[in-house]
Amino acid sequence: xxxxxxxxxxxxxxxxxxxxxxxxxxxxxxxxxxxxxxxxxxxxxxxxxxxxxxxxxxxxxxxxxxxxxxxxxxxxxxxxxxxxxxxxxxxxxxxxxxxxxxxxxxxxxxxxxxxxxxxxxxxxxxxxxxxxxxxxxxxxxxxxxxxxxxxxxxxxxxxxxxxxxxxxxxxx
Amino acid sequence: xxxxxxxxxxxxxxxxxxxxxxxxxxxxxxxxxxxxxxxxxxxxxxxxxxxxxxxxxxxxxxxxxxxxxxxxxxxxxxxxxxxxxxxxxxxxxxxxxxxxxxxxxxxxxxxxxxxxxxxxxxxxxxxxxxxxxxxxxxxxxxxxxxxxxxxxxxxxxxxxxxxxxxxxxxxxxxxxxxxxxxxxxxxxxxxxxxxxxxxxxxxxxxxxxxxxxxxxxxxxxxxxxxxxxxxxxxxxxxxxxxxxxxxxxxxxxxxxxxxxxxxxxxxxxxxxxxxxxxxxxxxxxxxxxxxxxxxxxxxxxxxxxxxxxxxxxxxxxxxxxxxxxxxxxxxxxxxxxxxxxxxx
Numbered sequence: 011x012x013x014x015x016x017x018x019x020x021x022x023x024x025x026x027x028x029x030x031x032x033x034x035x036x037x038x039x040x041x042x043x044x045x046x047x048x049x050x051x052x053x054x055x056x057x058x059x060x061x062x063x064x065x066x067x068x069x070x071x072x073x074x075x076x077x078x079x080x081x082x083x084x085x086x087x088x089x090x091x092x093x094x095x096x097x098x099x100x101x102x103x104x105x106x107x108x109x110x111x112x113x114x115x116x117x118x119x120x121x122x123x124x125x126x127x128x129x130x131x132x133x134x135x136x137x138x139x140x141x142x143x144x145x146x147x148x149x150x151x152x153x154x155x156x157x158x159x160x161x162x163x164x165x166x167x168x169x170x171x172x173x174x175x176x177x178x179x180x181x182x
Numbered sequence: 183x184x185x186x187x188x189x190x191x192x193x194x195x196x197x198x199x200x201x202x203x204x205x206x207x208x209x210x211x212x213x214x215x216x217x218x219x220x221x222x223x224x225x226x227x228x229x230x231x232x233x234x235x236x237x238x239x240x241x242x243x244x245x246x247x248x249x250x251x252x253x254x255x256x257x258x259x260x261x262x263x264x265x266x267x268x269x270x271x272x273x274x275x276x277x278x279x280x281x282x283x284x285x286x287x288x289x290x291x292x293x294x295x296x297x298x299x300x301x302x303x304x305x306x307x308x309x310x311x312x313x314x315x316x317x318x319x320x321x322x323x324x325x326x327x328x329x330x331x332x333x334x335x336x337x338x339x340x341x342x343x344x345x346x347x348x349x350x351x352x353x354x355x356x357x358x359x360x361x362x363x364x365x366x367x368x369x370x371x372x373x374x375x376x377x378x379x380x381x382x383x384x385x386x387x388x389x390x391x392x393x394x395x396x397x398x399x400x401x402x403x404x405x406x407x408x409x410x411x412x413x414x415x416x417x418x419x420x421x422x423x424x425x426x427x428x429x430x431x432x433x434x435x436x437x438x439x440x441x442x443x444x445x446x447x448x449x450x451x452x453x454x455x456x457x458x459x460x461x462x463x464x465x466x467x468x469x470x471x472x473x474x475x476x477x478x479x480x481x482x483x484x485x486x487x488x489x490x491x492x493x494x495x496x497x498x499x500x501x502x503x504x505x506x507x508x509x510x511x512x513x514x515x516x517x518x519x520x521x522x523x524x525x526x
Contacts, residue, residue: 081324082343
């Protein structure tokens with residue numbers, strides 16, 4: 011086993027184990043903390059894919075901001091343990107199971123059908139010169155993917171306005 | 183000696199040097215300095231009994247912290263209560279890995295750049311680490327199972343999210359003008375042109391204020407707030423676990439000062455002074471450390487001068503003042519860079 015495969019196995023193993031822990035854990039705070047470890051595993055995988063920018067953004071945005079916000083809300087509401095609810099709607103359980111299997115099948119199908127990755131031989135340089143990833147990404151976001159990028163920001167704005175209206179309504 | 187072995191030894195040497203500076207030279211003395219300066223400001227002597235000027239006070243305090251009984255209250259979450267101090271200390275001690283602490287030294291005919299890791303994402307790594315350092319506080323607070331600790335953790339999480347945004351946006355102004363995320367490139371740009379604190383004075387002020395908030399120092403120490411929350415997030419920690427929280431505060435101060443110096447005050451460079459060769463390399467290390475210690479002094483000075491913010495004032499300052507100002511700063515810098523010479 012080379013160093014790279016060892017790191018890959020460790021990072022992906024940690025990500026999977028802690029993702030499972032996140033689901034199984036009863037205390038919501040611990041669920042969030044397990045998800046933090048999962049995100050770190052994913053960030054390591056991004057670094058291995060020669061995408062350190064994605065890794066850094068993943069940690070800054072997800073682990074550093076969004077999950078801290080989750081923790082804030084959970085601690086504010088002082089949720090200690092999830093109450094075991096009585097299953098009044100068993101159909102949702104089955105629907106959840108079916109959609110999970112469908113999603114897994116979809117992901118597996120896409121992965122299997124994907125064209126084979128180009129084989130890199132020792133001595134091949136990186137396909138994007140080091141240091142150029144971030145300017146390249148920026149240029150792509152503001153040229154080819156401009157519409158998707160702007161649509162996404164409008165969507166986020168709409169979500170923020172919606173959240174504001176909902177919280178205002180409750181206060182009245 | 184093979185080049186690979188040389189590189190490994192050089193990297194190990196740089197890490198050893200930096201940790202020696204932070205752990206052996208800086209940490210014990212900054213605690214002493216903080217207490218002496220506090221004394222000076224409050225018109226009293228401060229600790230002056232152990233050794234000359236009380237300099238050995240920290241040498242007496244550290245064994246005390248090691249030898250004290252480590253009390254783990256019965257009502258805490260044992261696992262998280264144990265790991266929280268480690269989680270807060272690791273980011274505090276690893277942020278400095280990408281900060282260039284000097285120009286370069288030439289040893290055995292090879293040039294060694296004086297930075298532990300010169301990575302392309304540079305400051306993003308630093309922002310990532312500072313943004314996760316809050317987990318130590320939040321985990322410690324939650325694991326303590328104590329309402330005062332919980333309030334401290336709650337405050338810390340909201341505060342870090344609020345100020346991280348303006349901090350990052352202010353720093354982006356520097357990245358835009360230098361055209362790079364790499365701290366080495368940012369310092370070289372400043373050495374060639376002008377320190378960023380002059381053209382980007384607004385961004386500099388926003389960054390410094392946010393850095394104070396990120397390090398949880400007065401006037402932003404609401405997570406600790408001993409007058410209302412006993413000890414805040416570290417109320418239930420004793421002996422060396424408390425010592426680790428205590429150390430991390432000072433390590434974070436060092437990291438924040440190093441970030442301020444690198445982004446806005448020219449890093450290791452000194453204007454009107456060009457010394458080349460190894461003498462220049464050694465001088466640049468001294469310049470960098472001197473600048474960092476000046477900023478650490480400012481941190482201490484502010485702590486013993488200003489009162490603590492109220493929580494609503496803290497949130498209003500973060501969201502209604504600093505955030506709009508940092509967006510304005512970014513727009514102005516981007517406009518100037520886009521119109522200036524060499525624009526893409």
